[in-house]
Amino acid sequence: MIPNQAIRDIQRGQLLPVYLVLGEERVLVHRVVAAIRTAALQGGIADFNQEALTAGECDVDRVLSAVRTVPMMAPRRFVLVRSVERWDSSTPKAKGKEKNKESVVQPLDKLAVYAASPVASACLVLVASKLDGRRKLVALAKKSQFLVECEPLERKALPPFIQQEAKDRGHTIDRDVADLLAEIAGPELSTLLDAIERLSLFVGEGGIITEDTVAACVTRIRPSSVWELVGAVGRRDAATALSVLMDVYEPQDRGLRLVGVLAWSTRQLLRFAHAIRSGASPDQAAVTAGAPPYKARELAKQVKNLDVAEIERWLRVLAETDLALKSSRRPPRSIVESAILTMTGGLSRLEIRPQ
Known part of the structure; x- marks a missing residue:
């Protein structure tokens, strides 16, 4: 199940005795675990009935002992186990630390046996960044619907x-x-x-x-400046485009936010162009593009002498620029300037090699 669904079910009182929380998006993992903890510890003294363990720093028998401990003046205990991937022999970390494959697989198998018949007086939450989908624990979690997948959002x-x-x-x-x-x-x-x-x-x-x-x-970049830059690029006016770039470039973030805003503006322009070519009026095209109505005339003027293929080329250049800013040793401002010149036609392709 997805995190939002799990949290909704928990808030409705549908708390499960076992959860397997998988994924690398820490914000979602934190939210799911927090919701489970709050629900599990209701009606009792939290400090006496919660335990946080880390796989690899304790053995699986310690976990099983914790969940089978009788709650103190509470309906249930909350037991959290982090870094469960350490017990999965298919992960690089486990391979590097364990030589005996059977000793690595065994903890996950023991957890699977427990999860098939958990005690009602505990809520066990197993957290891992990734586990082999062929493991019995993962297969059972999918079948019994106690798997919560916290992957990065698309x-x-x-x-x-x-x-x-x-x-x-x-x-x-x-x-x-x-x-x-x-x-x-x-x-x-x-x-x-x-x-x-x-x-x-x-x-x-x-x-x-x-x-x-x-x-x-x-x-820290005014939208009007970005549209001025996009307009100069559309007119193939490299001098004006580079002049505007001098005003909006922020060395603190290596130009990444500027490139992001340019990509967003270019996508708006592309949606507007598609709408116009489909017979929409400028005002209707602005709505389709997600732009405010007062931009309709300006956008119509920009796409008048541009074809869709050219705007799509700009997006490819900006995608390459974003990658270059994150990986190239070339000075970031030089990379952004090369992108502007490539978009205006001053360069045939983006130059990203280090100087």
């Missing part, structure tokens, strides 16, 4: 996640603004949540999160 899932997080804090944020935030602060949820929290404090109680507030609080 890119398309980030805007709805952002909108829900903003709503939970009493704010509204349009889908296109959420997409912008996902572009510049994602994909890691911890970074996104930090940005959302700062935006929440910035706009105040009940405030609306807009492009301008994202620009002021997160990117």
Whole structure:
């Protein structure tokens, strides 16, 4: 099951005696474990009835002893076991530490036997970044529906996640603004949540999160400057584009946020162009692109002399630029300048080799 479903079920009182929480998205893992802990320890003294263990630092018999211990003045105990992947011989860490394969497999098999018939007076939560899907424990968790998968969210899932997080804090944020935030602060949820929290404090109680507030609080880049840069690129005006770049480039983040905002703006332009070529009016195309109506005329002017293939080429250049900024030894500003020149036609391809 997915984390949101697990948390909803738990909050409705449908607490299971065993959970296997798998995945590398720490924010989701933390939320699921916190929800289970809160529900499991209701009606008792928490300090006397919870235990946190780490696989590899204790043996599996210690875990089984913990879950079979009688609760103290409470309906159940909460037992958390972290880093269960250490007991999986298929992981590199386990392979490097254990020579006897049977001794590594045995803990997971013992946990599978327990999970098939758990005690009602304990809630056991097993947390691992990854386990071999062929393990009995994993197969049982899938079949009995106590597996919670906390994998990183796909890119398309980030805007709805952002909108829900903003709503939970009493704010509204349009889908296109959420997409912008996902572009510049994602994909890691911890970074996104930090940005959302700062935006929440910035706009105040009940405030609306807009492009301008994202620009002021997160990117430090004015949307108008970005559209000016996109416009200069569209006109093949390299001189103006590089001049605008000088104003908006931030050396602190190596230009990554600027590239993210440029990619977001370019995707808006691409959606607008597709809509226009499908017969939509500029105002209708702006809505389709997720752009405010006042941008309709400006966008129509930009796509008039551009074909869709050229805008798609810009997106490929920006994707290469993002990768180069994260991996190349070349000065980041030089990489961004090369990208602008490539987009305007001044260079045939993006230059990313170190100087």
